[in-house]
Amino acid sequence: MRKALLCMLAVACLAGAAPKKPKLVLAIVVDQFRYDYLIRFRSEYHGGLARLLSQGAVFTNAGFIHVPAITAVGHSTVLTGATPSTSGIVGNEWFDRDEGVRVSSVSDARTQLLGGSGTGSSPNRLLVSTIGDELKMAGGGKPRVIGVSLKDRAAILPSGHMADGAFWFDTKTGNFVSSSYYYKELPAWVEEFNAPRPADKYRGVTWLGHKMPEDNARLFEELEVTPFGNELTEAFAERALASEQLGTREFTDLLTVSFSSNDYVGHRYGPDSPEVRETALATDRLLEKLFQAVDRRVGAGNYLVVFTADHGVAPVPEVNVARKMPGGRVDPAAIRAAVELALVKKYGAGEWVAGAWDLAVYLNQGLIARLKLDLAEVEREAARAIQVLPHISRVYTLEEMKRGWVVRDPVSQKVANGYHLRRGPDVELILDPYWMVGTGKGTGHAAPYSYDTHVPVIFLGAGIRPGLYHAPIAVNDIAPTLATMLEIETPSGSVGRVLTEILVD
Numbered sequence: 177m178r179k180a181l182l183c184m185l186a187v188a189c190l191a192g193a194a195p196k197k198p199k200l201v202l203a204i205v206v207d208q209f210r211y212d213y214l215i216r217f218r219s220e221y222h223g224g225l226a227r228l229l230s231q232g233a234v235f236t237n238a239g240f241i242h243v244p245a246i247t248a249v250g251h252s253t254v255l256t257g258a259t260p261s262t263s264g265i266v267g268n269e270w271f272d273r274d275e276g277v278r279v280s281s282v283s284d285a286r287t288q289l290l291g292g293s294g295t296g297s298s299p300n301r302l303l304v305s306t307i308g309d310e311l312k313m314a315g316g317g318k319p320r321v322i323g324v325s326l327k328d329r330a331a332i333l334p335s336g337h338m339a340d341g342a343f344w345f346d347t348k349t350g351n352f353v354s355s356s357y358y359y360k361e362l363p364a365w366v367e368e369f370n371a372p373r374p375a376d377k378y379r380g381v382t383w384l385g386h387k388m389p390e391d392n393a394r395l396f397e398e399l400e401v402t403p404f405g406n407e408l409t410e411a412f413a414e415r416a417l418a419s420e421q422l423g424t425r426e427f428t429d430l431l432t433v434s435f436s437s438n439d440y441v442g443h444r445y446g447p448d449s450p451e452v453r454e455t456a457l458a459t460d461r462l463l464e465k466l467f468q469a470v471d472r473r474v475g476a477g478n479y480l481v482v483f484t485a486d487h488g489v490a491p492v493p494e495v496n497v498a499r500k501m502p503g504g505r506v507d508p509a510a511i512r513a514a515v516e517l518a519l520v521k522k523y524g525a526g527e528w529v530a531g532a533w534d535l536a537v538y539l540n541q542g543l544i545a546r547l548k549l550d551l552a553e554v555e556r557e558a559a560r561a562i563q564v565l566p567h568i569s570r571v572y573t574l575e576e577m578k579r580g581w582v583v584r585d586p587v588s589q590k591v592a593n594g595y596h597l598r599r600g601p602d603v604e605l606i607l608d609p610y611w612m613v614g615t616g617k618g619t620g621h622a623a624p625y626s627y628d629t630h631v632p633v634i635f636l637g638a639g640i641r642p643g644l645y646h647a648p649i650a651v652n653d654i655a656p657t658l659a660t661m662l663e664i665e666t667p668s669g670s671v672g673r674v675l676t677e678i679l680v681d
């Protein structure tokens with residue numbers, strides 16, 4: 177009897193001690209937001225970023241543990257905790273050997289766009305569960321899960337398979353759209369949001385000397401390359417919050433918001449430009465606007481924010497060279513040509529390359545099989561041709577990845593984490609630091625180096641111990657930490673650890 181009473185008391189004490197679960201998880205990804213943007217512009221932040229930095233648990237050395245460090249891969253990591261080797265999201269695009277075509281991370285020919293015209297998108301290529309999926313499964317489908325971004329992949333991949341809806345911006349129409357994967361028709365509140373044509377108001381408006389075009393086709397693309405794109409995203413997120421009544425019921429809901437304009441601005445002007453600084457400051461103000469909306473609707477202390485980015489960015493090579501730093505551009509045509517020349521020379525005429533872009537070269541495996549050649553040998557031949565080109569740091573082949581025949585160091589580990597054995601390329605190359613594939617202007621990201629992989633991770637809200645945390649962590653640690661706090665199953669592919677240091681006992 178006494179023992180039973182003690183047990184009951186202990187259970188009561190345990191239950192009393194556990195922080196109550198948040199009503200809403202607000203997961204924010206800023207596309208191409210390098211960690212150092214938090215530091216460089218700190219004194220100018222007075223809004224949402226200042227709130228995160230002063231009240232949150234701030235990880236100063238969080239990074240991605242995969243390459244390529246690009247949008248779809250980063251967004252698929254944040255709420256799955258998985259690496260591409262398991263999640264299957266190996267790039268924004270890859271060559272699908274079964275379909276024999278280049279596919280995007282969310283392209284799905286079986287779906288239709290809602291609110292626009294053409295093919296829709298879905299999370300069908302994502303092979304693992306997200307926090308949203310685990311919330312849904314644990315709660316019998318009742319928790320609400322919504323994803324929002326300018327980009328389809330950045331709305332779809334964080335929210336997951338069981339999301340109620342993912343919404344993104346259609347540059348053809350200026351509408352926020354979704355996919356028949358989620359709905360039969362666009363929800364009424366989305367139609368109502370689109371009806372006054374909120375994107376049109378930016379026509380002719382000037383930002384830092386850049387005048388928005390008059391014609392719609394160009395306007396809707398150009399406004400993405402300014403903070404106006406983020407303004408639309410934030411307004412839509414607020415509408416989703418209200419219309420879906422997120423965070424107002426007994427279940428924990430999830431809203432994922434990815435701000436894409438930082439990425440478009442960063443690609444065009446580079447991390448050292450006034451445009452990137454101005455966009456970061458605008459993001460600070462917009463985040464405060466969003467936080468205040470959540471404060472009003474859900475209540476301060478009732479929600480949990482997690483803030484991160486999908487990748488960083490390299491300096492513009494010409495800017496780096498001008499300040500005596502290394503850097504430059506490698507012509508992708510030269511990589512492809514080197515492989516083709518080597519394989520024609522060794523094996524005879526043929527279409528040897530199925531696809532080559534960024535860091536990936538996909539060989540024509542059908543041709544290699546028909547000629548009864550040893551795939552591993554052909555891959556090695558292609559790799560040798562690339563390795564001798566200028567500014568190539570490493571070359572990996574599919575066969576080497578399968579067998580684990582790689583140098584044991586952190587760069588190789590990131591390549592291995594990024595390699596899915598069905599979807600990965602036959603040859604993957606890593607350039608020297610500050611070098612990038614491409615001949616255009618501006619800059620890019622993909623590399624295993626810190627400027628592309630070091631990003632913010634900040635938790636803010638009930639149950640979180642604020643402060644600065646300097647020990648290195650992986651972005652993959654976010655998902656298992658959320659799963660632990662929310663008392664749901666860890667997402668299926670997670671390789672992260674629980675960040676116990678930030679959890680209030």
Ligand SMILES: [Zn+2]
Nearest residue numbers: 207208247486
């Ligand atoms: Zn991105």
